[in-house]
Amino acid sequence: MVSRVIPVDPFDLVIFGGTGDLARRKILPGLYRRHLDGQMPDDARIIGAARGDMDTDGYRTFVESAVREFVSKKKCNPKVLKSFLERLRFVQLDATGKQGWTDLKDVVRQDIVQAFYFSVGPSLFGPIAERLHTHGIAGPTARIVVEKPFGHDEASARALNASLAKHFDEYQIYRIDHYLGKETVQNLMALRFGNMLFEPLWNAQYVDHIQITVAETVGVEGRGSYYDKSGAMRDMVQNHLMQLLCLTAMEPPSKFEPNAVRDEKLKIIRALDPVATDDIVRGQYRGNDDVASYLEDAETGASTTESFVAMKLQISNWRWNGTPFYLRTGKRMRGRMSEIVVRFKEPPHSIFDEDTGQSANELSIRLQPNEGMDLKVTIKEPGLGGMRLIDVPLDMTFADALGEEAADAPDAYERLIMDVIRGNQTLFMRGDEVEAAWAWTDPIIAGWQDRGDKPKLYDPFSTGPEEALMLLHKDGRRWREIRE
Incomplete structure (x- = not known):
């Protein structure tokens, strides 16, 4: 049986919390595997955003280490890994302050698919959504991905949904459950x-x-x-x-x-x-x-x-x-x-x-x-x-x-991230x-x-x-x- 890998449209994927544990263990290795299978177009880019004192070269070193640790040696092709690392950019950014947002705006393109992965705690969802809107970074068709927990009870879930709804329509919000x-x-x-x-x-x-x-x-x-x-x-x-x-x-x-x-x-x-x-x-x-x-x-x-x-x-x-x-x-x-x-x-x-x-x-x-x-x-x-x-x-x-x-089937995060890029919300809450x-x-x-x-x-x-x-x-x- 021949696997059918369908390429997606060109995109910029910004990972807030791009140096965190979830990004290191799941998101970035998964994206490498999608690159390895030829699912990413040549001009797709991945942008890490975090408070860490790092530049793009430092981020590429960080991601290379993560890929080598969490991807099988069989799939760690040096040539393919090098081309994947060339997709990466890094922006030092304060999620609740002013630092880095102008730099992020200069990096993110407006004429392609935009996806913003909130790989951070729920308390930062609202501030990040607000700044993406205030600084004019997210376009009208941008997509945001938020991780659980989606609140602690019904009241907090309603409040969280309301804070996101101030800046993004429901069709733009992808609540991810890897199951x-x-x-x-x-x-x-x-x-x-x-x-x-x-x-x-x-x-x-x-x-x-x-x-x-x-x-x-x-x-x-x-x-x-x-x-x-x-x-x-x-x-x-x-x-x-x-x-x-x-x-x-x-x-x-x-x-x-x-x-x-x-x-x-x-x-x-x-x-x-x-x-x-x-x-x-x-x-x-x-x-x-x-x-x-x-x-x-x-x-x-x-x-x-x-x-x-x-x-x-x-x-x-x-x-x-x-x-x-x-x-x-x-x-x-x-x-x-x-x-x-x-x-x-x-x-x-x-x-x-x-x-x-x-x-x-x-x-x-x-x-x-x-x-x-x-x-x-x-x-x-x-x-x-x-x-x-x-x-x-x-x-x-x-x-x-x-x-x-x-x-060799894609893991859950790989599949769901590609669905975000396609704009398919079927497997999201x-x-x-x-x-x-x-x-x-x-x-x-x-x-x-x-x-x-x-x-x-x-x-x-x-x-x-x-x-x-x-x-x-x-x-x-x-x-x-x-x-x-």
């Missing part, structure tokens, strides 16, 4: 809406329940001061898991077009029922001889912030009424795994004896690691001895099915979508704060608190196993 750039997430839409096989079964009549798990083996070390003010609910559920839920549950959009897709996602968020107190479990990981506890990682003597959350959700619409969605995410879990599991109902009548081993079909969509999908189906066990049934997976691991092309997600989340957080609930402790590298297992057990169901 939506994953190959498997987009394949979820292709699976549902491109195959007659699944869509007629994708409803409460045939689906018993759906599980969405995002498990991480790492703790919060290095992010403790941020994370302790956020927790798993704000850091993961309100955005990443919410987006996966919406794409799994939404109605077919009229077309694969940005606002049509986002309209359907918004309907799902607004159809979510409030979560009952006994349908949510919060946890916090302990320490042991080998790893620190959450309290040690967060450098706090006492904290009720959750590093794990599991919940049962109900969607009040015709498609899903009565079919529960179980969401789970946590730090210091047994394995690193992001997965959506669709568990279908058992046949209404079985012609086989109870001891034959028949079970329900299950579709698993793996986001990481080893992106792919498998469908568990029941077949007869080969051999003599009568009718014995076994489950076998119809496995499509992308790296196996599609070969080297899948292994709209302002009303963000506010609706917070409007659903806020009462849940306020509820456990008012009750004074404390998270349940769980062992590191486990599956979370025992109470999370009971969340499904009481419904006669089981979580899909988290693999090491």
Whole structure:
């Protein structure tokens, strides 16, 4: 299979926070890979903007080091890397002051695609947007990219949206969630809406329940001061898991077009029922001889912030009424795994004896690691001895099915940045979508704060608190196993 790389229009991409960790680890190495694959036109430029005492030559040295560290040696072609570095410029700039803005205006061109990546904290979004407008740097079709967190609650999200709206229209604002750039997430839409096989079964009549798990083996070390003010609910559920839920549950959009897709996602968020107190479990990981506890990682003597959350959700619409969605995410879990599991109902009548081993079909969509999908189906066990049934997976691991092309597929940031340049907002969140997600989340957080609930402790590298297992057990169901 031959990969089709479609070049984009000429552009100037300005990265505010161009020397920060996100730029060094993800944005700049990703842009190098797009350059390597021939997706960038010759006159595209990348402009780093930061407070650091650096010039363009110094910035090129910084970026070269980042590329060599975070791009495989196989792809670090010296000639290609040299030509990529020649695209780079650097402007020393104070995001909240006057320094550097005139210099930036002199560098950024007005007659091509302009994109401004706000790889900075949310407190700087408003000041940067204002200065881009005041200094006449951003043209009428300019695009800005903003990273999460998109607020801390509904009120702050509204305030953040309002501050950006003073200077940019909604069609110019790209709220980036890297989960939506994953190959498997987009394949979820292709699976549902491109195959007659699944869509007629994708409803409460045939689906018993759906599980969405995002498990991480790492703790919060290095992010403790941020994370302790956020927790798993704000850091993961309100955005990443919410987006996966919406794409799994939404109605077919009229077309694969940005606002049509986002309209359907918004309907799902607004159809979510409030979560009952006994349908949510919060946890916090302990320490042991080998790893620190959450309290040690967060450098706090006492904290009720959750590093794990599991919940049962109900969607009040015709498609899903009565079919529960179980969401789970946590730090210091047994394995690193992001997965959506669709568990279908058992046949209404079985012609086989109870001891034959028949079970329900299950579709698993793996986001990481080893992106792919498998469908568990029941077949007869080969051999003599009568009718014995076994489950076998119809496995499509992308790296196996599609070969080297899948292994070398662009990562999420690469894909999303190129979508910004193309002006395609399909995989980006709209302002009303963000506010609706917070409007659903806020009462849940306020509820456990008012009750004074404390998270349940769980062992590191486990599956979370025992109470999370009971969340499904009481419904006669089981979580899909988290693999090491």
